[in-house]
Amino acid sequence: MSNIVTVFKRELSSYFATPVAYVFIVIFLLLAGTFTFYLGNFYERGQADLLPFFNFHPWLYLFLVPAVGMRLWSEERKSGTIELLLTMPITMWQAVAGKFLAAWAFIGIALVFTFPIWITVNYLGSPDNGVILASYIGSFLMAGAFLAIASCISACTRNQVIAFILTVVVCFAFLLAGFPLVLDFFAAWAPQGVVDAISGLSFLDHFASISKGVVQLRDLIYFGLTIAFWLYASAVVIDLKKAD
Amino acid sequence: MQSTSGDITMIETRQLTKRYGDLTAVDGISFKLEPGRVLGFLGPNGAGKSTTMKMIAGFLAPTSGSASVCGHDVVDDAIAAKRMLGYLPEGAPSYGEMTPLRFLDFVADVRGLSGAKRAQRIDDVIERLHLNGVLEQPIETLSKGFKRRVGLAQAIVHDPQVLILDEPTDGLDPNQKHEVRALINRLAADKTIIVSTHILEEVHAVCSRAIIIARGRVLADATPAELETRSRYHQAVSLTAANMSAAKEALSKVADVAAVEIDPQDHRITAFPKPGRQIFIAVNQALQAQGVAVSEMQLESGRLDEVFRTITQGSGQEARA
Numbered sequence A: 001m002s003n004i005v006t007v008f009k010r011e012l013s014s015y016f017a018t019p020v021a022y023v024f025i026v027i028f029l030l031l032a033g034t035f036t037f038y039l040g041n042f043y044e045r046g047q048a049d050l051l052p053f054f055n056f057h058p059w060l061y062l063f064l065v066p067a068v069g070m071r072l073w074s075e076e077r078k079s080g081t082i083e084l085l086l087t088m089p090i091t092m093w094q095a096v097a098g099k100f101l102a103a104w105a106f107i108g109i110a111l112v113f114t115f116p117i118w119i120t121v122n123y124l125g126s127p128d129n130g131v132i133l134a135s136y137i138g139s140f141l142m143a144g145a146f147l148a149i150a151s152c153i154s155a156c157t158r159n160q161v162i163a164f165i166l167t168v169v170v171c172f173a174f175l176l177a178g179f180p181l182v183l184d185f186f187a188a189w190a191p192q193g194v195v196d197a198i199s200g201l202s203f204l205d206h207f208a209s210i211s212k213g214v215v216q217l218r219d220l221i222y223f224g225l226t227i228a229f230w231l232y233a234s235a236v237v238i239d240l241k242k243a244d
Numbered sequence B: 001m002q003s004t005s006g007d008i009t010m011i012e013t014r015q016l017t018k019r020y021g022d023l024t025a026v027d028g029i030s031f032k033l034e035p036g037r038v039l040g041f042l043g044p045n046g047a048g049k050s051t052t053m054k055m056i057a058g059f060l061a062p063t064s065g066s067a068s069v070c071g072h073d074v075v076d077d078a079i080a081a082k083r084m085l086g087y088l089p090e091g092a093p094s095y096g097e098m099t100p101l102r103f104l105d106f107v108a109d110v111r112g113l114s115g116a117k118r119a120q121r122i123d124d125v126i127e128r129l130h131l132n133g134v135l136e137q138p139i140e141t142l143s144k145g146f147k148r149r150v151g152l153a154q155a156i157v158h159d160p161q162v163l164i165l166d167e168p169t170d171g172l173d174p175n176q177k178h179e180v181r182a183l184i185n186r187l188a189a190d191k192t193i194i195v196s197t198h199i200l201e202e203v204h205a206v207c208s209r210a211i212i213i214a215r216g217r218v219l220a221d222a223t224p225a226e227l228e229t230r231s232r233y234h235q236a237v238s239l240t241a242a243n244m245s246a247a248k249e250a251l252s253k254v255a256d257v258a259a260v261e262i263d264p265q266d267h268r269i270t271a272f273p274k275p276g277r278q279i280f281i282a283v284n285q286a287l288q289a290q291g292v293a294v295s296e297m298q299l300e301s302g303r304l305d306e307v308f309r310t311i312t313q314g315s316g317q318e319a320r321a
Helices: A002-017 A020-039 A057-069 A071-079 A081-085 A092-112 A115-124 A129-156 A160-175 A180-187 A192-199 A203-211 A217-240 B049-056 B078-084 B100-110 B115-128 B144-156 B174-187 B200-206 B224-229 B244-252 B280-290 B304-320
Strands: B011-020 B023-033 B038-042 B064-069 B085-088 B162-166 B192-197 B209-214 B217-222 B237-241 B257-262 B269-273 B294-299
Touching: A002 A020, A002 A092, A002 B100, A020 A057, A020 A092, A020 A115, A057 A071, A057 A092, A057 A129, A057 A160, A057 A203, A071 A081, A071 A092, A071 A129, A071 A160, A092 A129, A092 A217, A115 A129, A129 A160, A129 A203, A129 A217, A160 A203, A180 A192, A203 A217, B011 B049, B023 B049, B023 B064, B023 B209, B023 B217, B038 B049, B038 B200, B049 B064, B049 B162, B049 B192, B064 B078, B078 B085, B085 B144, B100 B115, B100 B144, B115 B144, B144 B162, B144 B174, B174 B192, B174 B200, B192 B200, B200 B224, B200 B304, B209 B224, B209 B304, B217 B224, B217 B304, B224 B304, B237 B244, B237 B280, B244 B257, B244 B269, B244 B280, B280 B294
Parallel strands: B038 B192, B038 B209, B085 B162, B162 B192
Antiparallel strands: B011 B023, B011 B064, B209 B217, B237 B269, B237 B294, B257 B269
16 A cells, blocks of 8 residues: 555656646646636526536546546656566556556546636535535546546557547547447447447446436446456556567 | 575576567576675677566566576565565666655655665665765756666665666766776675676676676676686787787797787787697797897786677577577
């Protein structure tokens, strides 16, 4: 456990040692605000809730989370520090978990900085704060799922640009897994059971049900398992590709 | 291949092998290393030196065979083996955005150091590697020499019993090389060290034993002095004389001299002995008898670069046979 904390602290402080952290947080807040007020018609709707704010999170994450996650392992591989990290007396899973949690916490920090919009909506009306809290939890979990995918793909290549693009594509597929765009691709040849299973993987569906204020166990388990699966895959990929 | 009883083995490899598809990078390397020895890994680029070190350090898993550090198998008991080790990977990678101080703090934490011991160890390596002036600068802004020192510092911060250094002096200027070698010599007093290099002078400067590797195989395993005896130049006599032809003629007449050569560049004359013979005294007498004036004369102990070339290049046919 203490090894995870050590890796976590190093990783998180490295975000703030470079402009990456500040650029990310500022862009995230700017885009979140713009989408909410201009595309989401926050005022015009005349309702005291944060739906227009949370509705855009999946699309923001689609590009911003891969930007955070692309460096997770590809940078270690490119600079050779992976050799240093993995010859320290820590296990592979401690390294994978520590780095992932640091990146996740970083996105969590960015999410916390959106608090002014919560204050705004409470000032303008009396929203259901339980729903807002559930939405924040759902948003954070979804970011974690995106990030776990980014971790695994970043482990595949030492090129951050490739890691970024591939992650966006895979995340996009998961986001829209329940939509015809993805399902039609499988419906043509896969049995109905497989198609149903794929439609059940949609991030959007699970996020939508949480952000209605219903924190169901199955949605929590879904995101938990997704994160666990992709982190496990990260460890496998790192182990296989250490030599090159 | 049992060692004599009572010996402690710090590092042992048994038929250590690494294959990438059809390519065999390391092909059945076995050796044992006792405490306090400095082992030099020599070999051309791509000979398998780094791959062997990466397997001992626990970064790469062997395809077959095994390695152990202080009795801990590097695969089955990986964490215990890694605790015993300090490792400087090739090129001394480190986290560029960190300062040396924070980097060393991180390594000390991962290595499980705490309290007064931790502070004392960090101060000690900062002192030893003269990092005081750069503690607060990001590592990526440091010169190559300082980066290497930071890499060495992280390798020894936990005072490991076994050190593996992959080309610790590669790319450094002569002063920095000298400093790193002096450091290795000081560390050798109470540690077991493996150093890889392709700089042959280094072997003399730091190693008590040398293993020459080419194409993944051990081609020679001996002390540097023993390796030198394999050289054609071992016990040869080199000299500079104003009258070269007279000197050459005098040398050719000495009974035990096998051949006489003149270096085309510095015009030094070298007389090679017949195998197992000593010729220095006879050469000296012959020159005096003939009245040849000599401005300097030297008994050669052997040339490692020549041995290295003979061993690594001569193995081509042998390895394929």
